[in-house]
Structure formats: structure tokens, C-alpha cells
Amino acid sequence: MSSVEQAFSSSGLLAKAITGFSPRQAQLDMALEVERAIDSQTSLIVEAGTGTGKTFAYLIPALMSDKKVIVSTGTKTLQEQLFHKDIPVIKNALATNAQMALLKGRSNYLCLYRLEQFQHTRGQLDAQGLADFVHVRNWANSTHHGDIGELDSVAEDSTIFPLITSTVDNCLARDCPNIDDCYLVKARQRAIEADVVVVNHHLFFADMALKDTGFGELIPKAEVIIFDEAHQISDIASEYFGDAFSTRQVIELCSDVIQAYKTTVTDVKQLGKAAEKLERTCQDFRLLFAHDPERGNWRDKLANGRIKQVFEHIKEDLEFLYQVLKLNVSRNEQVDNCFERVVTLRTKYDIVANVDAFEVSLWYETTRRHITLHQTPLTIADKFSKVVKDSGAGWIFTSATLAVNNGFEHFAKPLGLSQENTLLLDSPFDYLNQSQLIVPRYLPEANDAKRPQALAKLAIPLIKASRGSCFMLFTSYRVMNLVAEILAEEIDNRLLVQGQMAKRNLLSEFVNESNAVLLATASFWEGVDVRGDKLTCVIIDKLPFASPDDPLLQARSEDARRQGKDPFAQIQLPQAVIALKQGVGRLIRDVNDRGILVICDNRLVNRHYGQVFLSSLPDMKRSRDVDYAEAFLSAIHNESIENEKA
Incomplete structure (x- = not known):
């Protein structure tokens, strides 16, 4: 009997550590297939019906492999459940000293630099935003990890969060005066040192597509990669392998330019004027779309004369801001950072403006305040399959919902995955x-x-x-x-x-x-x-x-x-x-x-x-x-x- 079989037996490690544990054949079948995929460095696709116990079925062989493991989940909620609930139980059962780390995207961590900047300038907020800021400030004095998920008292969509967290665009990286205390840097360092790192799909593919280059390596190289809730990954991967131009990014840039003008380059009035003009144009652009959030065909929308006109005005205003920032490069880190961002945004604008591009979908989506224009490739099979093949790792793809009519083609083909190793496990429920x-x-x-x-x-x-x-x-x-x-x-x-x-x-x-x-x-x-x-x-x-x-x-x-x-x-x-x-x-x-x-x-x-x-x-x-x-x-x-x- 292998060590994995022993762990799942009626007298094994799980039975001794978990009250009421009873062996399930489907769970053991999955665990043994996961172990084989890890050992042979191949890919495995598993539909495990509700109640199979798939989390333990992939975590036990992964931890027992003594290899570096990345587990990617569908949402931050599932990510936290896995890290705070499931992994501690397994770690206790196996009596292992393996190091675990939870890693989220940068927007989930308090940015000390931006918090200080906001406290100095006290940007405009409504009453609720100010109340939320008080909660953030009190929490900031006691938090150890800077994870804003700890803030139960503040709504997830609070207007305060974009002001006290960083993005790829506005992060000063190595030039930041708070780099030594940065919660994001510390989280990434823990991930590099850990044996098991729990991430979410959006973060995984952002890293794979090299979207996030602020600190070099984001998710460390692993020998075992597991996707739970894997049915989501095709669409998420496609989005990250594409490009997007968002008014949110533009308005955040404008806000930082205005802040720079008011604090460090007060002699350059054109900076403030250029940023305010671009900000107004982006707001006007959003007003041309329906109030309620929607998605639609960008090629068709751009045929509307008024929308095309205002979209072209964004280009003109973006160009004006670029020219003014260019004249002030090297004044300070903040201005230089804003210049790099405007260069990137000009490139993204040109990509989504090219409605004649082939093999891509051009679409838009709106929120209450912003609009994002997307260029998404129709297939990522070649790119993704090459990553899997070249990695030298075992890849596990699992969910309760992967099969259609008892087959996996719908899941595997868009990702270019082999269907040689698949497993379909029914739920044990009656x-x-x-x-x-x-x-x-x-x-x-x-x-x-x-x-x-x-x-x-x-x-x-x-x-x-x-x-x-x-x-x-x-x-x-x-x-x-x-x-x-x-x-x-x-x-x-x-x-x-x-x-x-x-x-x-x-x-x-x-x-x-x-x-x-x-x-x-x-x-x-x-x-x-x-x-x-x-x-x-x-x-x-x-x-x-x-x-x-x-x-x-x-x-x-x-x-x-x-x-x-x-x-x-x-x-x-x-x-x-x-x-x-x-x-x-x-x-x-x-x-x-x-x-x-x-x-x-x-x-x-x-x-x-x-x-x-x-x-x-x-x-x-x-x-x-x-x-x-x-x-x-x-x-x-x-x-x-x-x-x-x-």
C-alpha cells in the first residue's frame, strides 16, 4: 500500500486526525491519479462530483510529494477557505512542517505610500468614504499582513480602496520610500519561500501573461500546479492574453498627475490642466453608455458617430498629457512613473482602436463609473499548451463541473490540453x-x-x-x-x-x-x-x-x-x-x-x-x-x- 493509499485508509493519517472521517473510493481514486500525474510530470483532468472530497484528494498527494506546489482557486473567497480551513487540517494530519503562503493580487494589499499621500492631500470623498477611511486608518495601525480582506467593516466596493492600494501602473516599485515595509513585497517573499502557495486564477494568469512586472517574479516556479474550479480558466486566460484600455486606469493616472502638480511640481500648471481635461473626457465617454453595467461589441459601438468622436478626444487629450509629462521627465519619481503609464496607455489605446484586427474579439464592459475596452484572442490553445509542456511540472485541472455529455473536449480543446489522462467521478450523494x-x-x-x-x-x-x-x-x-x-x-x-x-x-x-x-x-x-x-x-x-x-x-x-x-x-x-x-x-x-x-x-x-x-x-x-x-x-x-x- 502506497503512502497516499495509507493516508486515506480507515486507519490512516486522515482517520486519526479528523473525527468522523470515512474512506471514499472516489476520493482515493482521484488522489492516486493526482499522485501519478505529479510523479510523471503530466496533466490530469478530473471532474469530481460534489461530495467527492476533491480538495483533500489533490492536497494530500501534493504535500506528500515534497515538491513546490501552486494551488489556484476560482475566487478570493475559495482561496481563503482553502488556506485558513482545509490546509491546516491536512497539515496537522500529515504532521508536516511544510510552509504555506497565501498570495493575492496587489490591489488586495494596503499601500503605505498611497495611504500617506492620501492622508496629506485628503482627496474628495463622500460621507461613507470618509467613514471607511477612519476604519482603514485604525486597521492600518494593527495589521500584520495588510490584506484588505481583513476589513469586514468596509464594503468590498468602497471608494476608499483604490486610493489606499496600488496598481501595476502607479506602484513606484524599487523607488518607493516604503519598499522595506511593503505588504505586497512581504507577501511575495513568503510565497517564494513557501512549499505550497495558494493563489487565484486571475493572479495566476496575470503573472503568466507578464502583466505584472513591478517586482519581477510574482508567482514562483513550481513543480506541481493545481487548478481548482478549473471550469473558469479558459475565459480568464483568454482575457489576460489579450489587451485592455480602461478609463479607470486613465482617471487614476490623472488623479496622480494632479497630486504631483499640487505637491511637487507646482510650477507646471499645464500638468494640472491636461490631467483635468483628460479626466473630464473619460467621464463624458462613460456617460454615452447605459447607466447599468453592460457588455457589448466594441466594433459595433464605435460605428456610433458621437462615441467615435469622444473616443478620439480621449486620444487627443492623452497625447497632450504625454507631451507635458515628457517635458518634465526626471523631475521626480512620481512624474517619471506617470510618464511611463501614459506611454503604456497610448499603446493600449491604439490596440483597442484597431477594429480591423483579425482573430480577436473586440468588446467593452462597463461598471457604474468606468468602461473597459478589450481585445481578446479567440484561441489561446497554442500559448497555454506550450507553457504546460515546457514547465516540467505536473498539472491538475479539477472541478465539480468540467464534463459535458460525459466528455472533456469542451474544456480541454480551448486550452490545447491532452485528453489522455482524464477522470470522471460521480458524486457519492444519493x-x-x-x-x-x-x-x-x-x-x-x-x-x-x-x-x-x-x-x-x-x-x-x-x-x-x-x-x-x-x-x-x-x-x-x-x-x-x-x-x-x-x-x-x-x-x-x-x-x-x-x-x-x-x-x-x-x-x-x-x-x-x-x-x-x-x-x-x-x-x-x-x-x-x-x-x-x-x-x-x-x-x-x-x-x-x-x-x-x-x-x-x-x-x-x-x-x-x-x-x-x-x-x-x-x-x-x-x-x-x-x-x-x-x-x-x-x-x-x-x-x-x-x-x-x-x-x-x-x-x-x-x-x-x-x-x-x-x-x-x-x-x-x-x-x-x-x-x-x-x-x-x-x-x-x-x-x-x-x-x-x-
């Missing part, structure tokens, strides 16, 4: 007895004005039967908000609607409230773990096909057509299957969980491709009778009451 799938009849079509009313009417008896404990997951904000308005008038349950507060606060409120109903969109379809009777009903409004207007989807579809392929079968359908599997995965999170899954989309049963979805989902009993769902939920609730009495 879905036939733990859950029911309901596909309601007679619902209005997706574009019918009566659909929100119908969805609310369908949900009300299910919410009542489940005593709250219900997720409603939507594919659009508009429908979500319309349903929320109707439910607010019809039920007494606490309604938690995405956008009301930060995601983590919404989840906390949902778990703590006895009868809460949560309504949410895309970001709640994955990475959310609510167990037991707190969540017994998940209602999904429709199959999550990407919007046909999505510019990246359009470009990839057109490329598929040119190659004589079917874009729907090759791109749209697999993406939707993966997204639906993620949404479905919210329901059953434990061997004792039970619940109802309601998918409000007739296409699941009356379109030929519905079978692709169904064959990719867990094996549940299916019905079209909503009354059946009510009875199932009532039984769960009654049994729960009986258990409490006992």
Missing part, C-alpha cells in the same frame, strides 16, 4: 432519494411580459412549503428585480435580493434568518455552500445560455462557422450545460441534505438538446407536477420538526 427535479408545465415563454408574474406565482407555494430556505437563481437582473417586486407584495418572508448588500453579507443573512428567500444572478450560481435545512429549494428561471449579444461569444461563434463547425453545439450548449451544473450544485451539499430543484424551462424536455443537459445532471427523480414538489418539501419540514422533538 440524488434519487435526496432530491427531486421539477420542470413545470405551461409557463409563458422567456420574452413574455407575463413571465415574471408566472415565476412568482409558481414560487409562492414552494416558498411556503419550504418555510423560506429557498434560492431563486436568475439569468438576468431585470427578471430578478421584477419577481422580487411581486414577491414583496405577496409573501411575508424576508427577501434578500442581490445588489442590496455585499455577497458575503447576503449569504450570512440568509443562513441566519429562519425563513429567508434569496434572489440572485450569475455570481451565486457557483461557489456558494449552504447545507442542511437552511436550503431545501432551488428555483432556476431558465437554461443559462449566454446572451447572443455577448461579443466574445459572437466572435467565437463566427470563428467556428468559418471552420465549418456548429457554434451552438460547439460553444453555446457546452457553456450552458456547465453553468446549469453549477447552479444545480447549490442544492445538495451533504449526505444529509434534501431538496427540490425546479428548472422553469420547457426546452429541457421538448428540445432535442435537452437530453444533453439531463445526461450531464445528477440522476434525480423527475416530475412536471409542482404539487409533488410541495409535498416533498412539506415532508422534509415535518421530519425536521420530529427530529427536533426527539
Whole structure:
């Protein structure tokens, strides 16, 4: 018996260290395949169904290999969970002295230099921003790691954070007077010295694409590279292998130029004027787009005369600022840094202005305040596969949702990965007895004005039967908000609607409230773990096909057509299957969980491709009778009451 097999046995290290641990064959199968991939320095693709225990299945052989390990997760939340919860348990079980490090992107760390600069100038902030600044200042006096994730009292989207953290553009690197105390430098040093480094996908690919050159090596070279939540990495990698021009970067540059004019180069009035003019033009540019965040085709948008005119004004104002900064190079480090940034921004502007480029998607996305223009390559297979091949490392790609129709081509092909070593492990949960799938009849079509009313009417008896404990997951904000308005008038349950507060606060409120109903969109379809009777009903409004207007989807579809392929079968359908599997995965999170899954989309049963979805989902009993769902939920609730009495 190998050391890995021994660790997972009924008398092994995990059983001795973890109360209630019991061996799972699927978990051991995965661990042994991971061990083989590490030893042979090859790649392995694993779909491990919910409940398999994939985290331990890759961490145990990785730590026992005595090699340098990078683990990349889908989000910062999962990154922290892995580092603070899972790794300490395994480290204790293995009794290892291996050094662990958590590494995030630079915007997650307090910048002491920018904090000092802000305290001196006291830039304009609203009342909430000033209150947040007080929290930041108090925290800054006691923090050891400078990770702004420690600041629970400040909202994630607070206006204070861009002012007290650095970017690649405004970081002074070796010229910074606070370099010896820099939290980012210290975090990177810990990563270099550690045996296991936990990062997230965005940071990993930012480093791979050489976007971040402020301190040279960012993520140290490793012998084992593991991607958890790997289904996300194709789109993230594509974005980082492309280019982007953001008004956020431009406005941050303008802010720093104005600060330099007011503090160190007060004799150059043109600097302040040039920066203020460019800042106003960027703000005018954002106002030409819809107020609510959106994504769209940049080639099509630039055909609009007014948008083209203001976009050209940005170029003119950027050029003016470049000329003024050029005349003042070598005055001080801050001015030199601003000059380097304006040079980079001019290059990025020219890239996204070239709408005639081939083999790329040109698209835009907006936030409430900013707009980013992207040029994204349609394929990164050659680049990524070369990195994997040349690394001399073992690469593990795993998620609960990688396979479509029991195959991995949709995941592997865009990344240029070999499919020689793959593993498909079903969830150990008894879905036939733990859950029911309901596909309601007679619902209005997706574009019918009566659909929100119908969805609310369908949900009300299910919410009542489940005593709250219900997720409603939507594919659009508009429908979500319309349903929320109707439910607010019809039920007494606490309604938690995405956008009301930060995601983590919404989840906390949902778990703590006895009868809460949560309504949410895309970001709640994955990475959310609510167990037991707190969540017994998940209602999904429709199959999550990407919007046909999505510019990246359009470009990839057109490329598929040119190659004589079917874009729907090759791109749209697999993406939707993966997204639906993620949404479905919210329901059953434990061997004792039970619940109802309601998918409000007739296409699941009356379109030929519905079978692709169904064959990719867990094996549940299916019905079209909503009354059946009510009875199932009532039984769960009654049994729960009986258990409490006992």
C-alpha cells in the first residue's frame, strides 16, 4: 500500500486526525491519479462530483510529494477557505512542517505610500468614504499582513480602496520610500519561500501573461500546479492574453498627475490642466453608455458617430498629457512613473482602436463609473499548451463541473490540453432519494411580459412549503428585480435580493434568518455552500445560455462557422450545460441534505438538446407536477420538526 493509499485508509493519517472521517473510493481514486500525474510530470483532468472530497484528494498527494506546489482557486473567497480551513487540517494530519503562503493580487494589499499621500492631500470623498477611511486608518495601525480582506467593516466596493492600494501602473516599485515595509513585497517573499502557495486564477494568469512586472517574479516556479474550479480558466486566460484600455486606469493616472502638480511640481500648471481635461473626457465617454453595467461589441459601438468622436478626444487629450509629462521627465519619481503609464496607455489605446484586427474579439464592459475596452484572442490553445509542456511540472485541472455529455473536449480543446489522462467521478450523494427535479408545465415563454408574474406565482407555494430556505437563481437582473417586486407584495418572508448588500453579507443573512428567500444572478450560481435545512429549494428561471449579444461569444461563434463547425453545439450548449451544473450544485451539499430543484424551462424536455443537459445532471427523480414538489418539501419540514422533538 502506497503512502497516499495509507493516508486515506480507515486507519490512516486522515482517520486519526479528523473525527468522523470515512474512506471514499472516489476520493482515493482521484488522489492516486493526482499522485501519478505529479510523479510523471503530466496533466490530469478530473471532474469530481460534489461530495467527492476533491480538495483533500489533490492536497494530500501534493504535500506528500515534497515538491513546490501552486494551488489556484476560482475566487478570493475559495482561496481563503482553502488556506485558513482545509490546509491546516491536512497539515496537522500529515504532521508536516511544510510552509504555506497565501498570495493575492496587489490591489488586495494596503499601500503605505498611497495611504500617506492620501492622508496629506485628503482627496474628495463622500460621507461613507470618509467613514471607511477612519476604519482603514485604525486597521492600518494593527495589521500584520495588510490584506484588505481583513476589513469586514468596509464594503468590498468602497471608494476608499483604490486610493489606499496600488496598481501595476502607479506602484513606484524599487523607488518607493516604503519598499522595506511593503505588504505586497512581504507577501511575495513568503510565497517564494513557501512549499505550497495558494493563489487565484486571475493572479495566476496575470503573472503568466507578464502583466505584472513591478517586482519581477510574482508567482514562483513550481513543480506541481493545481487548478481548482478549473471550469473558469479558459475565459480568464483568454482575457489576460489579450489587451485592455480602461478609463479607470486613465482617471487614476490623472488623479496622480494632479497630486504631483499640487505637491511637487507646482510650477507646471499645464500638468494640472491636461490631467483635468483628460479626466473630464473619460467621464463624458462613460456617460454615452447605459447607466447599468453592460457588455457589448466594441466594433459595433464605435460605428456610433458621437462615441467615435469622444473616443478620439480621449486620444487627443492623452497625447497632450504625454507631451507635458515628457517635458518634465526626471523631475521626480512620481512624474517619471506617470510618464511611463501614459506611454503604456497610448499603446493600449491604439490596440483597442484597431477594429480591423483579425482573430480577436473586440468588446467593452462597463461598471457604474468606468468602461473597459478589450481585445481578446479567440484561441489561446497554442500559448497555454506550450507553457504546460515546457514547465516540467505536473498539472491538475479539477472541478465539480468540467464534463459535458460525459466528455472533456469542451474544456480541454480551448486550452490545447491532452485528453489522455482524464477522470470522471460521480458524486457519492444519493440524488434519487435526496432530491427531486421539477420542470413545470405551461409557463409563458422567456420574452413574455407575463413571465415574471408566472415565476412568482409558481414560487409562492414552494416558498411556503419550504418555510423560506429557498434560492431563486436568475439569468438576468431585470427578471430578478421584477419577481422580487411581486414577491414583496405577496409573501411575508424576508427577501434578500442581490445588489442590496455585499455577497458575503447576503449569504450570512440568509443562513441566519429562519425563513429567508434569496434572489440572485450569475455570481451565486457557483461557489456558494449552504447545507442542511437552511436550503431545501432551488428555483432556476431558465437554461443559462449566454446572451447572443455577448461579443466574445459572437466572435467565437463566427470563428467556428468559418471552420465549418456548429457554434451552438460547439460553444453555446457546452457553456450552458456547465453553468446549469453549477447552479444545480447549490442544492445538495451533504449526505444529509434534501431538496427540490425546479428548472422553469420547457426546452429541457421538448428540445432535442435537452437530453444533453439531463445526461450531464445528477440522476434525480423527475416530475412536471409542482404539487409533488410541495409535498416533498412539506415532508422534509415535518421530519425536521420530529427530529427536533426527539
